[in-house]
Amino acid sequence: MGKLADGLEKDQALRGKVKGAMMYPIIVMSVALIIVSLLLVFVVPTFTKMFTDAGMELPGLTQAIVNVSDFLAGIGGVVILLLVIVAIYLFKKFVTSPKGKRKWDQFVLKLPIMGEFSRKVAVGRFTRTMATLLNSGVAILTAFDIVTDVVGNEVIADSLRNAKDSIKEGNTIAMPLKESGEFPTMVTQMIEIGEESGAITEMLGKVADFNEREVEDAIAAMVAAMEPLAIVVMAVVVGTIVIGMFLPMFQLSDMAG
Template sequence: MTADSKDEVTSALRRMRINPLSISESGSSGGSSLFKRKAKITEKDIVIFTRQFATMFNSGIPIVQGLDILSKQSENKAMAEVVGMIKADVETGMTLAEAMKKHPKYFDDLYVNLVAAGEAGGVLDDVLLRLAVYIEKTMKLKKKVKGAMIYPGIVISVAVLVIAIIMIFVIPIFAKIFTEMGAQLPAPTRSIIWLSNFLGGIGGLMTAGGFIVFVFLFKKYRATEGGKKKTDQMFLKLPVVGDLIRKVAIARFTRTLGTLLNSGVPILDGLDVCAKSSGNKVVEETVYKVRTEVSAGKTVAEPLSSSDIFPSMVVQMISVGESTGALDQMLIKIADFYDDEVDNAVANLTTMLEPMLMVFLGITIGYIVVALYLPIFKMGEVIGGK
């Protein structure tokens, strides 16, 4: 049996009236086990499941029957097993939201809260469709941000690789020639040869090891509460990149809260979900502060106005939405606007980084080439003088 944890296996077996004596995780002892890894459940799988389930429920198919059909039709075995476990839990008397809550890896607080609101309000099909749209929009937003990082990442990687090959393999050949000639080397050439010897020897290992240790320690630091907050604050203050992070955070917050409110989730619960799903410690603390102020009787716009994250335009639009009783619709409009703003920020980031990287690469390689050819030019002058 395949499951995310021993508890899930135990629950599934007990529903089949089987009391397990012991449960152990299967290892990779079998020769074919390497080819039988459990399939991963992606956001795309969740979107497909959500849309199909909404269509079935809207067509009058009961929840259990719909889950049964989806578990049998799913091409992803892992998804089929999860849906099958949800179906079994619903058959025992759980609500759909309660059954999904047992699988937080695939159905987060936002999903569960929306499904619970849909079940309570009798509009589960509408809520599921909103969820599918929300997940699709979120996926698109993530794709934009990742896309902005791919090109600079490739250029930097290629630049580092080219420079490393030149420093470790090409320059030693020139250094040997210069040594045999006994020529007096100029300062740029001596510096390049020294750096080549450093990187080609223990220095290269030290540099690589230092980088790996730095990345490891940075991840460890970010895993702490204080570390995550400090680094998130630092990222928000970065030029261009900080602006992109801020716009992504605003788009995510407004779309999440707008979708929750539009589906009937109470505002305090909605703010709680937004804080947990923000992905940024600074934004999370800001949203929790807003939740505290709202629970004390204030509007959402009031505490947001004192935040450094949300610009005055967003605060004013939220205030208008609250005063007109259409906060959910206003939040969705803000989210759509900031999705476009993220597009512009990504384009600006790419436009700015591309020439900077090219200039850096050109200067670096140009310096290396000039440093290598300076001794040759000097030798030519000496020979010409004779």
């Protein structure tokens, strides 16, 4: 029971780190959008009124920013907000349906960086949970039923269902996992070595430890890259708005000079 609790604790800790990593870019983008929206809806109109009262001809950049500001401050902002709410609702409905979840998981696994990250997370859950269950005396086929429900990715889950059917026919664990093409070569090779040496539980635990370290490193790298990127993007957007608002003033100063 102690090992089962330790396994579950490690899995929960990893899930928490993954959720945190997923939330970080969402929070950063949300803050950036709020700041830009406040500038466009409340600050820009103040400058626009000043320019209009002065009868100034606006440069192209300034006029473009004013147009966006007018759109957001009017019915456009409400329309965009409603579209975003509807899009989020439809997306959640899609990914919570069995067919939609499978299609979304297929899409995510094909993404350049996120795909590899998601695969490592799913494989880590499989190896950690399987090692914990086998170590606790759970039968191999029953263990496969359980891990299929916890991997969190329907593509990987399908591979595990097929592997269970193959094991029923007397095949090894490694063979169907290798044939699926969804598991890294290192993982299937270590499982194969574990089966041949009679130390499958220990080998699954080692794979899980290795995978978890890789996931943690990937999370750290993602957060480290996201922070400066977010600052640069915000600086460019806010800087563009500020420059656009001050351009007419520079022109006015030149004319006065």
